[in-house]
Amino acid sequence: MSDTTTLDIVELLLTAEIYNKYPEMDVNDLPKNIRKNYWSRTQKGVPKPISVSRSDIKKLFGIEEIKGQVFALPFLDIDELTSKMKFTSFDVAADWFQKQETASERIDQNPALAYYFEEKKKVAGASYKKARAVTRPKEVDREWIESLISEISEEETGEDMLKLVHIMAPEDIVQPMRSLVLSEEQKEEIEKIVKAIEYRDYLKRIGLYDIGKILLVGPPGTGKTSVAKAMSERLSIPFVEVKLSMITDQYLGETAKNIDRVFALAKRLSPCILFIDEFDFVAKTRASDEHAALKRAVNTLLKAIDEISLTNDGVLLIAATNHPRMLDSAAWRRFDEIMDFPLPDERMRKEILDIVTREIEGDFNTEGIAPLTEGYSGSDLRMVIRESVLNALVEERTSINQQDLSDAVNRFNKRAHIKSDEYVVNTGGF
Ligand SMILES: Nc1ncnc2c1ncn2[C@@H]1O[C@H](COP(=O)(O)OP(=O)(O)OP(=O)(O)O)[C@@H](O)[C@H]1O
Ligand SMILES: [Mg+2]
Structure with missing residues (x-):
């Protein structure tokens, strides 16, 4: 042999x-x-x-x-x-x-x-x-993304486009869908989107073009960015992330142009996911009496969203927001799917704790901690575990116990309390 x-x-x-x-x-x-x-x-x-x-x-x-x-x-x-x-x-x-x-x-x-x-x-x-x-197809490879980037950067406006976004190859995404705890409803939503993409040609044939624009809604740390990234891993297509604050920060006058640049870039990178974070930016500027340049930018953004299409351009658009109530109907109706990200319930919190502690040794049960963490987001739970591990390390221990976990929860509650006071003062109870 x-x-x-x-x-x-x-x-x-x-x-x-x-x-x-x-x-x-x-x-x-x-x-x-x-x-x-x-x-x-x-x-x-x-x-x-x-x-x-x-x-x-x-x-x-x-x-x-x-x-x-x-x-x-x-x-x-x-x-x-x-x-x-x-x-x-x-x-x-x-x-x-x-x-x-x-x-x-x-x-x-x-x-x-x-x-x-x-x-x-x-x-x-x-x-x-x-x-x-x-x-897996070539689109999951880092090499594929690097080729595209180097080709684009040699073009006249290439560098300008590339600095507005952060691009990731599916193979570099560390949290696949299976490592995220999702509600049945979220799982169904995701499956629907995956199928829609798989059967894209069929949908086009029967005249259903209005798919492929998803809005993720929920408080901070509930997994919105993680799910968008995991979608890229699941679909084997690159992840192109843009933060709206990033493209408005520097030169206000350039904002509308930047938005066009980002969408043009997404089309060049297609098939891909274009992830627009902090989507509430749209609402903030529409509601307030902002600079005319910003209003123009928002209109450009809404128009760009209208014009981009999964069936024609191969771009799956995913936007995320923490403040759904700030969005008006003009923003809402641009999306064909809304995915809700509530704070996890007790069962989900336990599952998240289980996943985060998967590789951690020690004598503890997550069942006892889940009820103590009402109101915690997935990211808060991660933070609690990190705290516990670091505190154990201070005592030269590489395993954690139940006491470490409940201490970390207590400390977290104290800190959250301070933070929430601040929040109320600064935002006028927003
Ligand atoms: N449902 C979940 N299952 C597993 N891990 C989760 C879950 N929700 C959040 N996390 C963890 O919390 C961290 C932060 O989550 P993520 O960045 O996706 O939140 P977000 O909703 O995008 O927050 P923000 O609104 O602040 O951008 C991630 O590293 C992720 O692992
Ligand atoms: Mg996020």
């Missing part, structure tokens, strides 16, 4: 040859690690042909010295001069690979291999469709 590294190397060589040989193979037919290794930033893809050398093996699998076992394979040749590896017979290599114990597992996760074994060798069980379904 051959060892894993030998199989890794043969799989890589087979994949490279299949990718080079068949014009219908595209970059999403390569498994993620191979795709990332051969990615060309300037060409925004993996140019054909790809070749395999010792340095690729080292980068991909961390193998410093290729072992004798690999050299012993009768169908493989290494050019000592260029250190390039190639098959002397592709067919012999493919037959050998197929006989290995873990071949079918590997084929299931490698679209290029699955394509070859299903279409060309008619191997039962090999499924290109299945392998494509489990292989």
Whole structure:
């Protein structure tokens, strides 16, 4: 039986040859690690042909010295001069690979291999469709985002656009949906949006264009930003974040132009999520007697929202606000879904505590803490846990107990009390 590294190397060589040989193979037919290794930033893809050398093996699998076992394979040749590896017979290599114990597992996760074994060798069980379904597309890669960014930054107004937003690759998102505690209603909402995106062409065909603009509403720290990010991870599309305060802060006169820039950028990055945080900015400026430039900016924003479309532009728009009551009907009617983020109830608080303490050792039960944290947001609960851990560390303990947790809750309550007093004074009881 051959060892894993030998199989890794043969799989890589087979994949490279299949990718080079068949014009219908595209970059999403390569498994993620191979795709990332051969990615060309300037060409925004993996140019054909790809070749395999010792340095690729080292980068991909961390193998410093290729072992004798690999050299012993009768169908493989290494050019000592260029250190390039190639098959002397592709067919012999493919037959050998197929006989290995873990071949079918590997084929299931490698679209290029699955394509070859299903279409060309008619191997039962090999499924290109299945392998494509489990292989995440290039849009999740950091490399993909970097290519787009470098292309845009070379354009005339590129730099101006890029500094207004924060862009993240799905693979860099640390909290996937499963690590967030959501109500049934929220889960249903999310599922609806995911399906709408999956069936985007169908919806377009039947004339339902009005999807893909979502407003997340709820108090601070209830998971709005986290859910928007997790959507990007779930849908495998980049996350483009803009804070409205950021684009108005510096040059008021530029605000309307900046809004146009952000939307133009989102279209360039599509398919993507455009996340507009602090959406209540719209309400604040409309209600008050603000500078004319700001009013113009708000109108520009509302118009830009009207004009952008998931079906036509591939941009899923998600906005978030802490102050729903400040929004007027002009703002509300721009969204086809409103997702509510209330403060978590006791059951949800316990689940959040469980998730946050997942990796933390100690003798404690979250059930006892959940009832003491009425009115806490998810982010408050995180803070309580962090406090407990830090306090234990001060006593040189890397495990926490029930006392640590309840002490942290007490301290948090005290601090929240001080903060809320301040809040009332500063905002006139807003
Ligand atoms: N329902 C939840 N499940 C798990 N973690 C949560 C939940 N709600 C909040 N958190 C945690 O709290 C932190 C802050 O949440 P997040 O930034 O998403 O809140 P937000 O609603 O966007 O707040 P803000 O209105 O202040 O922007 C996150 O790190 C997240 O892990
Ligand atoms: Mg937020």
